[in-house]
Amino acid sequence: MSWWLRMLLVVAVALIPGAFVLLLAYVATRTMRHRWQQARLEAQSLGTQVSFREVVAQVEFKDLVRQARAAL
Structure with a gap:
């Protein structure tokens, strides 16, 4: 993500009501x-199927925090 897009997200979160919810989304x-991409690649290598439910069950809060830091 380019620096100007990051700055735009920071300004939007700071100034626009409800932008924090958009950032979380x-x-x-x-x-x-x-x-999902990781699970698909792993399932293809093992020759099994992957479901969305399995992927959602494995997501932890720390993963969301890590991605938020990477986004900004």
Whole structure:
């Protein structure tokens, strides 16, 4: 993510009411997409199926915090 987009997110979160919720949604979506891709690759290598429920069950709060730090 470019520096100007990061600054735009910071300003939006600071100034716009409800932007914090948008930031949380962005971070959660980014984390879930990353986890889903990892699970798909692992399932393909093992020759099994992966479900969305299994991916959601493995996401922890610390993963969301790590992704939030990476986003900003």
